[in-house]
Amino acid sequence: MREISYRQALNEALNEELVRDQTVFIAGEDVAIYGGAYGVTADLWKKYGDERVKDTPISESAIVGVGLGAALTGMRPVVEIMYIDFIPLALEQINNQAAKIRYMFGGKCTVPLTIRTEGGAGRTLGAHHSQSLESWLIHIPGLKVVMPATPYDAKGLLKSSIRDNNPVVFIEHKMLYNSKGPVPEEEYLIPIGQADIKRQGRDVTVITYSRMVLFSLQAAATLEKEGVSVEVVDLRTLLPMDIDTIVASVRKTHRVLIVEEDCKTGGTGAEIGMLIMEHAFDELDAPVKRLAGADVPMPKSPVLEKLAIPDPERICQAIREVLQ
Amino acid sequence: MAVDKQLALKLLKQMMEIRQFEDKIMELLARNIAEGGSHLYAGMEAVAVGAISVLRPDDYITSTHRGHGHAIAKDGDLKALMAEILGKKTGVCKGKGGSLHLADVSKGNLGANGVVGGSIGMATGAALSVKMRKTNQVVVCFFGDGATNQGIFYESLNIAALWKLPVVYVCENNFYGMSVSVKRASAVEDLSRKALAFDMPAETVNGMDVLAVREAVGRRVEEARNQFQPSLVVANTYRYYGHSRSDPRVYRTREEEKFWKERDPIPNFASRMIEQGVLIEQEVTELEEQVRQSIEEATRYAIDSPWPEPEELYTDLYA
Ligand SMILES: Cc1ncc(C[n+]2csc(CCOP(=O)(O)OP(=O)(O)O)c2C)c(N)n1
Ligand SMILES: [Mg+2]
Numbered sequence: 001m002r003e004i005s006y007r008q009a010l011n012e013a014l015n016e017e018l019v020r021d022q023t024v025f026i027a028g029e030d031v032a033i034y035g036g037a038y039g040v041t042a043d044l045w046k047k048y049g050d051e052r053v054k055d056t057p058i059s060e061s062a063i064v065g066v067g068l069g070a071a072l073t074g075m076r077p078v079v080e081i082m083y084i085d086f087i088p089l090a091l092e093q094i095n096n097q098a099a100k101i102r103y104m105f106g107g108k109c110t111v112p113l114t115i116r117t118e119g120g121a122g123r124t125l126g127a128h129h130s131q132s133l134e135s136w137l138i139h140i141p142g143l144k145v146v147m148p149a150t151p152y153d154a155k156g157l158l159k160s161s162i163r164d165n166n167p168v169v170f171i172e173h174k175m176l177y178n179s180k181g182p183v184p185e186e187e188y189l190i191p192i193g194q195a196d197i198k199r200q201g202r203d204v205t206v207i208t209y210s211r212m213v214l215f216s217l218q219a220a221a222t223l224e225k226e227g228v229s230v231e232v233v234d235l236r237t238l239l240p241m242d243i244d245t246i247v248a249s250v251r252k253t254h255r256v257l258i259v260e261e262d263c264k265t266g267g268t269g270a271e272i273g274m275l276i277m278e279h280a281f282d283e284l285d286a287p288v289k290r291l292a293g294a295d296v297p298m299p300k301s302p303v304l305e306k307l308a309i310p311d312p313e314r315i316c317q318a319i320r321e322v323l324q
Numbered sequence: 325m326a327v328d329k330q331l332a333l334k335l336l337k338q339m340m341e342i343r344q345f346e347d348k349i350m351e352l353l354a355r356n357i358a359e360g361g362s363h364l365y366a367g368m369e370a371v372a373v374g375a376i377s378v379l380r381p382d383d384y385i386t387s388t389h390r391g392h393g394h395a396i397a398k399d400g401d402l403k404a405l406m407a408e409i410l411g412k413k414t415g416v417c418k419g420k421g422g423s424l425h426l427a428d429v430s431k432g433n434l435g436a437n438g439v440v441g442g443s444i445g446m447a448t449g450a451a452l453s454v455k456m457r458k459t460n461q462v463v464v465c466f467f468g469d470g471a472t473n474q475g476i477f478y479e480s481l482n483i484a485a486l487w488k489l490p491v492v493y494v495c496e497n498n499f500y501g502m503s504v505s506v507k508r509a510s511a512v513e514d515l516s517r518k519a520l521a522f523d524m525p526a527e528t529v530n531g532m533d534v535l536a537v538r539e540a541v542g543r544r545v546e547e548a549r550n551q552f553q554p555s556l557v558v559a560n561t562y563r564y565y566g567h568s569r570s571d572p573r574v575y576r577t578r579e580e581e582k583f584w585k586e587r588d589p590i591p592n593f594a595s596r597m598i599e600q601g602v603l604i605e606q607e608v609t610e611l612e613e614q615v616r617q618s619i620e621e622a623t624r625y626a627i628d629s630p631w632p633e634p635e636e637l638y639t640d641l642y643a
Contacts (some may be wrong), residue, residue: 013486033575034503057509058440060500089474106469124360126422128438144494167555296641300422302359303631 028080084119099142131324156190201231264292365393370589374537391436441474470501531559
C-alpha cells in the first residue's frame with residue numbers, strides 16, 4: 001500500500017468531502033492562500049476558491065459561531081482553530097451553543113459541524129502554543145472528540161467527522177503532520193467511537209491516544225526485547241469512549257498503564273481509569289497507573305519541555321512499575 | 325520637531341539594536357541554535373522605538389507575539405532577552421517563556437503574548453489600576469492589525485472610553501495578519517475608524533518614521549496622563565521577514581516588499597539626521613559597529629548560558 005503523511009491524509013479527506021458534498025465548506029485563519037498554518041488545507045483554495053475555502057479574520061469565537069449557524073441551516077462546515085490553545089476563545093460557542101442546542105431544542109435540529117484544531121508540545125513554542133486541552137472538551141455532553149494518531153486513522157476519521165450530524169472537535173497533533181503510514185487509494189471510513197488495538201500483547205495494556213500512541217509503540221518494542229508483551233490500545237475517539245475495547249483488553253492482560261500528554265490533574269486519564277474501576281475492577285491484578293503531562297504551563301526551554309510530557313523511556317519505566 | 329544629538333543617537337541605536345537582534349535570531353533559527361519559532365520585528369522598528377521613547381521608565385507597555393522590538397525599546401537587557409529566546413536559565417523569564425512570552429515587569433513591560441489580542445484586556449486593566457492608585461502612569465498597548473478583529477479589542481476600547489482610562493492603543497498595521505491582508509480580513513480598511521464607535525480619538529501615522537510616531541504617540545500619552553483620555557494610534561508599517569521561518573510569502577508581491585524596504589526606518593532616519601546636521605556620518609557608522617558588538621556579545625552570552633535545571637519545571641507556578 002502507498003505511504004503518505006498525516007498532513008496529506010487529512011488534505012485528501014477534506015478534498016474528497018468537498019467533492020462529494022456541495023454543502024461542505026472550509027473556513028479558518030490562513031486556510032486559503034496560505035494553505036493552513038501546518039499545510040493541511042494546501043491547494044484546496046486554488047481548486048475551490050473563496051466560496052468554499054474561506055480565510056477568516058482572527059476571530060475564533062465568530063469562526064465557531066458562524067460555523068454553527070451555517071450548520072444549523074443546511075451547510076456542513078469544517079472550521080479550523082489554528083491551535084487548540086485558542087479553543088478557549090471559542091469555548092462559549094462550542095460549549096453553550098454548538099454542543100447543547102440540539103438537546104435544548106428537543107432534538108429538533110442538527111449541528112453537522114467539524115472543528116479541526118491541533119495541539120500538543122514538541123516544538124518549544126511555549127505555554128500558548130503547546131497545550132493538550134482535550135479533557136476540557138470531553139466534559140461537554142453533545143460534543144464528539146476525535147484524536148487520531150496515524151495517517152490512516154486521520155483520513156478515515158476526518159471523513160466520518162465531516163459526515164457526522166453532530167459537532168465534532170477533531171484534534172490533530174503538531175508533531176504528527178510529517179509522520180507517514182499506509183493509506184489506501186480507495187475510499188474508506190473509520191467509525192467515530194471505536195478504539196483500535198495498535199499492538200497485541202499479553203502482559204500489560206497501555207491505553208493512550210494521539211502522539212503518545214507512537215511513543216507507547218516504541219516503548220512496547222523496547223520491552224519486547226526484555227520479554228514483556230505489551231498491548232497498545234489507541235482510543236482514537238475520546239468522546240464517546242470505546243469502553244468495550246478497553247474492558248476486553250483489561251480482561252486479557254489484567255494490568256493497565258494510561259499514557260496521556262495532557263496535564264494529569266483532571267485529565268483524560270482520570271476518566272479512563274475510573275471507567276476501568278466501574279467496568280473491570282475485578283479483572284485488575286495491579287492498580288491502574290497514569291503517566292501524564294506535568295501539571296504546569298508548558299515551559300519554552302527545550303530541556304524543560306521534554307520533561308513536561310511522557311517519552312518512550314519513561315513509558316518503559318512506568319510499564320515496569322505496573323508489572324511489579 | 326527639534327531633535328538633539330542625544331535623542332537622535334538614542335532612537336537610532338535602539339532601532340539598530342532591534343534590526344540586528346532580529347537578523348541574528350533569524351540566523352540562529354537557520355542554524356537550529358534557536359528552536360521553535362520567532363516572529364521578527366524587522367521593518368517595524370520605528371513604531372516600538374518612537375512610541376516607547378515618549379514614556380517614563382515607570383509607564384507600562386503590553387506587547388505581542390512579535391515582541392522583541394518592544395522589549396528592547398522598553399530598556400530590555402539584550403543578553404537576558406537573547407538567552408530567553410534560546411530557553412536558557414539566564415533568560416529574562418528563566419527560559420520558561422521564550423520569544424512569545426518575553427516580559428520584564430520590573431521595567432514596565434507586561435509581556436509579549438502568544439494569543440493575538442491576548443494583552444488588550446490586561447493593558448486596559450493596568451490603566452484602571454493606574455487611575456485607582458493615582459500614580460499618573462500611562463499604558464501603551466501594542467497589537468497588530470489582525471488583533472482588531474478580536475472581540476476583546478472592542479470590549480476593551482469600550483471600557484477604556486467609558487471609564488476614561490489612561491491607555492494609548494497602538495495598532496501596528498503591517499497590512500497582514502499572517503497571510504491574510506487587511507483587505508481580506510477587515511470590513512474597514514482604515515483601522516482608525518474602529519475607534520469611532522466609542523467616540524475615542526484616533527489617528528493614523530507613518531509607522532516607518534520614528535519621529536512621526538514619537539510626535540503622535542507623545543501627544544496621545546500626554547492626553548492620557550493629564551486628562552485620562554484613551555486613544556487609538558494606527559501606525560502603518562511593514563514586516564520584512566515572513567510570518568515564520570517557513571513562510572514562502574505567496575500572499576504578497578516582491579514589488580510590495582521593495583516599496584516598503586525603500587522606506588526603511590533606519591537609513592532614512594540616519595540620513596535625515598545627517599542632512600539636518602544633527603549627526604555626522606562617522607557617528608552613524610560607529611554606532612552601527614557598537615551595536616554589532618553588543619549583539620555579538622549577547623549572542624555569545626546566550627549560547628554559553630546553562631540550561632535551566634530539571635527542578636525548574638515545577639517552580640514559579642504559585643506565589
Ligand atoms: C488568538 C490567536 N489566533 C491565532 C493566532 C495565530 N497567529 C499568530 S500571529 C497571527 C497574525 C497576527 O496578525 P497581526 O495581529 O496583524 O500581527 P502581526 O503578526 O502582523 O504583527 C496569527 C493568526 C494566535 N497566535 N492567536
Ligand atoms: Mg499584522
